[in-house]
Amino acid sequence: MIPMKVLAGSLVVLVILWDAFESIVLPRRVTRRFRLTRLFYLSTWKPWAAAARRLPSGKTRQALLSAFGPLSLLLLVAFWAVGLVFGFSLLHAAAGTAPGYPLNLYMSGSTFFTLGLGDVAPNTAASRFVTVSEAGVGFGFLALTIGYLPVIYGAFSRRETNISLLDARAGSPPTARELLARYGRPEHVGSLAQFLRDWEVWTADLMESHLSYPVLCYYRSQHDNQSWLAALTAILDTCALLVAHAEGEIAWQARLTYAIARHAVVDLSQVLNVAPDRSAPDRLPRPALEEIRNELRSAGVPLCARDTAEETLREIRRMYEPYVYALGNRLIMPIPAWSNPARAANWQTSAWEKTAAGRPETGAAASGADREHL
Numbered sequence: 501m502i503p504m505k506v507l508a509g510s511l512v513v514l515v516i517l518w519d520a521f522e523s524i525v526l527p528r529r530v531t532r533r534f535r536l537t538r539l540f541y542l543s544t545w546k547p548w549a550a551a552a553r554r555l556p557s558g559k560t561r562q563a564l565l566s567a568f569g570p571l572s573l574l575l576l577v578a579f580w581a582v583g584l585v586f587g588f589s590l591l592h593a594a595a596g597t598a599p600g601y602p603l604n605l606y607m608s609g610s611t612f613f614t615l616g617l618g619d620v621a622p623n624t625a626a627s628r629f630v631t632v633s634e635a636g637v638g639f640g641f642l643a644l645t646i647g648y649l650p651v652i653y654g655a656f657s658r659r660e661t662n663i664s665l666l667d668a669r670a671g672s673p674p675t676a677r678e679l680l681a682r683y684g685r686p687e688h689v690g691s692l693a694q695f696l697r698d699w700e701v702w703t704a705d706l707m708e709s710h711l712s713y714p715v716l717c718y719y720r721s722q723h724d725n726q727s728w729l730a731a732l733t734a735i736l737d738t739c740a741l742l743v744a745h746a747e748g749e750i751a752w753q754a755r756l757t758y759a760i761a762r763h764a765v766v767d768l769s770q771v772l773n774v775a776p777d778r779s780a781p782d783r784l785p786r787p788a789l790e791e792i793r794n795e796l797r798s799a800g801v802p803l804c805a806r807d808t809a810e811e812t813l814r815e816i817r818r819m820y821e822p823y824v825y826a827l828g829n830r831l832i833m834p835i836p837a838w839s840n841p842a843r844a845a846n847w848q849t850s851a852w853e854k855t856a857a858g859r860p861e862t863g864a865a866a867s868g869a870d871r872e873h874l
Contacts, residue, residue: 509590513637516583520641523576524648527712536583538773540576544568545718549832562724565832569718573652576715577645584641585609588634595626607631612638655709656719662702663721663731669695672725676737677792677839693753696742699735700757706732707764714771717831727833733824734836736761740820744813745793758816765823774830776822783821784838789813792839 519536548568555561589601589608598604598620607620611634622628670679683692706728710716721727739758742751769776789810828835 503594505590505594509587509594512583512587512590516580516587517637520580520644523713524644533773536579537576540579541572541714541718542773544572544575549830552832559724562720566720569715569720572718573649573715577648581612581641584634584637585612588612588630588637591630591634592627595622595630596624597622597627597630608634611635613642614638652713652716655705655713655716659702659706659709659716659728660721662699663726663728666731666734667726670734672723673730673834673836674726674734675836675839676734676741677795679734679738680741680792680796693749696735696739696750696753696757700753700760703732703735703757703761703764707760707767710764710768711771714768717768717772720833729824729827729831729833730836732761732765736765736820736824737838740813740816741792743816744809745796762820765820765827769823769827772827772830774823774826777826777829778822780822780825783835784813784817786810788838 515536522535523537545568548564552561552564555564585605585608588611589605592598592604592607593601598607603620607622610617610620611631614635622631666674666679669682670676680692683695717728736758739754739761742754743758746754824835827833
């Protein structure tokens with residue numbers, strides 16, 4: 501009969517190695533509900549988010565939230581390493597590597613991190629086999645971890661590039677009204693389809709990288725009024741309005757970009773185990789919609805006159821808004837409004853450039869001047 505220490509140690513090692521394989525190596529979404537990584541993030545994010553919500557909205561809260569993503573990644577690697585050391589220590593104890601469990605635990609740790617101190621040496625065939633196996637696992641684990649970090653930060657950098665570019669095109673936080681007002685000018689309408697194609701590619705890359713590495717969902721942007729979720733929501737809003745009201749090539753490209761963006765937000769909700777929130781308030785009441793439509797007409801955006809356009813827009817919004825609301829609540833990332841005249845782009849403000857009244861140039865005046873110059 502196989503000793504319990506062998507069974508327990510082998511189970512711990514195999515479970516952790518399989519979890520690390522799924523998180524680092526396997527390039528696809530894992531739908532299984534029970535995973536060590538999922539339990540790790542559920543048990544760490546909830547108290548972290550609760551502590552952040554107790555802080556007043558501002559720099560301190562954002563600094564605390566920004567630290568979670570990178571810190572959780574380091575803690576997850578440490579959690580895996582400690583679990584592997586513990587699992588191999590049980591195998592060392594079963595093989596009789598050293599007298600007493602504390603020495604076996606010490607032997608496991610020094611072997612896993614390939615220290616090679618030699619003060620405790622295996623003296624049986626079984627203990628030598630366990631030692632060599634653990635040294636190989638430890639070496640491979642450390643190599644995979646070192647290779648894992650550049651992949652994570654490469655995907656993060658690709659994501660943030662387009663979010664930064666969106667600042668001058670849709671403001672910060674980005675809004676569909678500002679984006680369409682800028683691209684809706686007669687000389688810019690032709691480039692709107694190309695803009696949506698670029699964001700179709702960005703959304704596909706976001707979905708593939710964040711499904712493979714869900715920890716990226718917790719990585720926050722450089723500026724407090726920007727986030728990947730806000731950018732994705734603004735693009736969804738823009739595409740929804742164009743699908744319901746526009747005609748021609750722009751409407752066709754809007755459908756394609758909307759399809760991949762909605763796919764991304766739904767799949768990310770499933771990976772993070774976030775159910776859609778269908779009780780959220782209406783983000784676009786009818787008076788606000790009329791204002792946006794009138795502004796787009798005056799800017800030259802070709803709008804159709806279908807009687808069903810408003811109902812179509814309402815149905816399209818029902819397909820994605822509950823998901824972005826739920827993700828925003830879980831990740832504490834504010835969802836942008838459809839229009840927000842009392843905001844400015846990040847490039848317009850700095851700590852050293854103030855207006856005569858001592859405030860940054862924000863609001864509708866700054867936005868209007870911004871459109872004229874750009």
